[in-house]
Each structure stands twice: as structure tokens, then as C-alpha cells.
Amino acid sequence: MQKRKAAVLAATGAAGQQFIEALYGHPWFEITGLYASTRSEGKTYAEAAKWFSSNPMPPEIARMKVGDVEKALNDVDQYDVFFSALPSEVSKEMEGKFGAHKPLISTASGFRYENDVPILVPEVNAEHAPLIRVQQQARGWKGFVVPGPNCTTMGLIISLKPIYDHFGIRRVFMTSMQALSGAGYPGNPALDIVDNMIPFIAKEEGKVQLETVKTLGKFGDNAVANAGFPVSCTCTRVAVIDGHMLSIFVETDKPCSPDDYRAAIREYNEACRKAFGDLPSAPAETIIVKEEENRPQPRLDRDLGGGMSTVVGRIRQDEVFGAHGLKYVALSHNTKRGAAKGEVLAAEYLIREGYF
Numbered sequence: 001m002q003k004r005k006a007a008v009l010a011a012t013g014a015a016g017q018q019f020i021e022a023l024y025g026h027p028w029f030e031i032t033g034l035y036a037s038t039r040s041e042g043k044t045y046a047e048a049a050k051w052f053s054s055n056p057m058p059p060e061i062a063r064m065k066v067g068d069v070e071k072a073l074n075d076v077d078q079y080d081v082f083f084s085a086l087p088s089e090v091s092k093e094m095e096g097k098f099g100a101h102k103p104l105i106s107t108a109s110g111f112r113y114e115n116d117v118p119i120l121v122p123e124v125n126a127e128h129a130p131l132i133r134v135q136q137q138a139r140g141w142k143g144f145v146v147p148g149p150n151c152t153t154m155g156l157i158i159s160l161k162p163i164y165d166h167f168g169i170r171r172v173f174m175t176s177m178q179a180l181s182g183a184g185y186p187g188n189p190a191l192d193i194v195d196n197m198i199p200f201i202a203k204e205e206g207k208v209q210l211e212t213v214k215t216l217g218k219f220g221d222n223a224v225a226n227a228g229f230p231v232s233c234t235c236t237r238v239a240v241i242d243g244h245m246l247s248i249f250v251e252t253d254k255p256c257s258p259d260d261y262r263a264a265i266r267e268y269n270e271a272c273r274k275a276f277g278d279l280p281s282a283p284a285e286t287i288i289v290k291e292e293e294n295r296p297q298p299r300l301d302r303d304l305g306g307g308m309s310t311v312v313g314r315i316r317q318d319e320v321f322g323a324h325g326l327k328y329v330a331l332s333h334n335t336k337r338g339a340a341k342g343e344v345l346a347a348e349y350l351i352r353e354g355y356f
């Protein structure tokens with residue numbers, strides 16, 4: 001397969017850097033363009049980006065010049081695909097201008113709540129992909145915009161998927177303990193977050209509630225009908241660098257024991273392996289179950305499956321909901337699975353299915 005020419009929009013930020021890590025040396029993509037704000041315009045990537053990955057910045061990338069996203073519109077024909085990590089307000093204004101011409105895969109929220117836009121996670125809702133054709137027809141676009149979910153929603157929906165499919169869901173309660181990198185660079189000031197937790201993240205709870213029911217919804221008649229259960233959540237920021245941890249309580253339609261959930265996860269992993277195992281960014285196990293009583297932990301478990309596995313542990317029957325209730329903890333790498341590498345996986349799926 002000839003490699004597709006890829007441009008990264010907002011390449012210098014926390015999520016943009018992860019796009020570079022996910023795309024550099026990728027068998028299907030070649031990074032040929034880097035764009036960010038006017039602050040970075042004309043600088044080399046090494047000058048413009050505050051690189052904080054423990055992997056070294058690839059030397060070819062370090063030497064590339066960064067352009068202004070506004071001006072990237074003049075270069076649209078040079079690329080086969082755009083990967084966007086634009087700030088949400090900018091994504092709303094800019095992404096459609098690219099999507100009118102070429103595929104644009106985004107980790108930003110600007111388009112997530114549009115009726116003709118799927119929030120695509122192959123292992124959760126590959127059947128929503130045909131909404132892309134509806135979008136192209138309605139907007140007269142040659143390309144399209146496909147976002148992924150918010151980084152907190154990602155671990156929630158992947159861990160709920162086997163429960164929803166096998167047992168049905170009546171309601172979900174979730175409290176997140178979210179990593180600092182989720183706020184981008186430089187994130188919360190040290191004096192706010194060291195020795196501390198902050199029990200509020202602006203707009204996060206509404207995003208998780210909307211996106212959970214949209215991603216787990218059914219596609220039919222050219223639209224997605226949201227899943228019918230309510231989600232209640234509290235989102236907090238903690239002094240962890242990467243990896244969002246979620247404490248989840250689920251009331252199910254049919255009785256579901258911890259062993260029923262474990263069996264449903266094994267079946268789900270097998271189905272994901274069959275359906276997506278050929279995609280370069282897919283993990284061997286979509287969900288990894290930890291049986292140790294003190295796991296998962298962000299520092300020890302966030303990079304499992306190349307940062308793409310959702311790590312579930314502390315699976316217990318819930319005392320309040322009884323046989324219809326489960327409680328567990330889920331960990332998901334926010335800038336990898338919950339942002340860039342998760343979006344690269346979505347792009348791989350769309351290429352395989354003929355959407356490019």
C-alpha cells in the first residue's frame with residue numbers, strides 16, 4: 001500500500017505530539033505537514049514544540065517547518081488526510097474547511113455533537129461509520145470530519161460495551177480521576193495541583209454524558225439513536241501525568257455477576273481481535289482485566305497494549321443494585337487511546353473499509 005500523506009493540525013500540543021508518535025514510522029501514513037498557531041509559524045518543530053514524551057523527538061520531524069493552520073487550507077491538495085488536535089473552539093471553525101475536501105480525523109470536540117457526524121471508536125460503534133456518507137451528501141463534501149470521543153468517555157464506553165451488549169444498562173454512575181496531560185500543556189499550575197485534587201473540570205461532565213449515549217447508540221435510517229440509559233458523573237483532576245482512572249457503577253437490565261462480566265470481556269476481546277486485529281494500531285487485547293486488588297494503577301498500567309488497552313480491575317457486585325449491579329475501576333491512556341493513537345486506529349479502519 002502506498003503511504004498516505006498526512007498533515008497534523010495543532011502538532012505542537014500534548015495531543016499533537018501523540019499524533020506524531022502514533023504516525024511516525026506507521027506502515028500506512030507518512031507525516032508530510034505540521035501546522036499549529038501563528039505562535040509556531042515558520043519555526044522548526046524542535047523550536048516550536050515543548051516535547052515531553054520519553055521517546056526522543058524523531059530527527060526528521062524536529063527539522064520540519066511548522067505552518068499556520070489558517071494557511072494549511074491553501075495546501076489541502078498536498079495531503080491525503082488531516083489529523084486534528086485543534087482546541088475545541090478552533091476545531092468548530094476550521095475542521096469543516098478541511099473536511100470539505102479531504103478526510104479529517106479529529107480528537108477535538110467541535111463536531112462531535114452534530115447529527116451527521118459519528119463519534120467513531122471501531123471497537124464500540126464501527127456500524128456508525130456509514131453516517132460519513134450521510135454527512136458528505138448533506139454537506140456536499142468530498143472529504144469528511146470524524147472525531148473520536150473525549151479522553152474520559154473512551155475508557156467508560158469501551159468498558160461498558162460488553163456489559164451493554166450482553167446484559168443491557170439501566171443507569172451508570174462514574175467518578176473520574178483525570179491526569180494532568182488531559183488539560184494540555186502546561187496544564188494546571190503546580191501550586192494548584194501538587195498535594196491536591198481538583199473536583200471540577202469545565203464542561204467535562206456534560207461531554208461524557210452526551211458522548212456515552214451517542215457512541216453506544218444504534219445506527220439506522222441514516223441517524224444515530226442515542227442509547228436509552230442516563231449517565232451521572234463527577235470529573236476530577238489529580239496529580240498524575242498520563243492515564244485517566246474511572247470508578248464506575250452500573251445498574252444492568254439482566255443480572256450480571258463479576259464472572260459474567262469477565263466472560264463477556266473475553267468474548268468481546270475475541271470479537272475485536274477478529275474484526276480489527278489486522279489494523280496496525282489495534283491492541284492485542286481491547287480490555288485487559290487485572291485481578292490484583294490494588295490494580296490498575298496509572299504509572300504501572302497505562303502503557304499496556306501500547307497505551308491502547310483499557311485496563312479494568314476491582315470488578316465487584318454492587319451492594320446497592322445487588323444482582324443487577326457491577327462496580328469496577330477502568331484506566332485508559334488519555335493522550336494515546338483517548339486521543340491521537342485512538343484516532344489513528346479509526347483512520348486505519350476507515351481506510352480498510354474504503355472511506356478514503
Ligand SMILES: NC(=O)c1ccc[n+]([C@@H]2O[C@H](COP(=O)([O-])OP(=O)(O)OC[C@H]3O[C@@H](n4cnc5c(N)ncnc54)[C@H](OP(=O)(O)O)[C@@H]3O)[C@@H](O)[C@H]2O)c1
Pocket residue numbers: 009010011012013014015016035036037038039040041048069085086087088090091107108109149150151181182183184185186334335338339
Ligand atoms: N490532552 C489530552 O489528553 C486530550 C485528549 C483528547 C482530546 N484532546 C483535545 O485535543 C485538543 C488539543 O489539546 P491538547 O491537550 O493537545 O492542548 P495543548 O497542549 O494546549 O495544545 C494546543 C495546540 O493547539 C494549537 N493552537 C492553539 N490555538 C490555536 C489556533 N488559534 N490555531 C491553530 N492552532 C492553535 C497550539 O499551537 P501552538 O503551540 O502554536 O500554540 C497547540 O498545538 C483539544 O481539542 C483537546 O480537547 C486532548
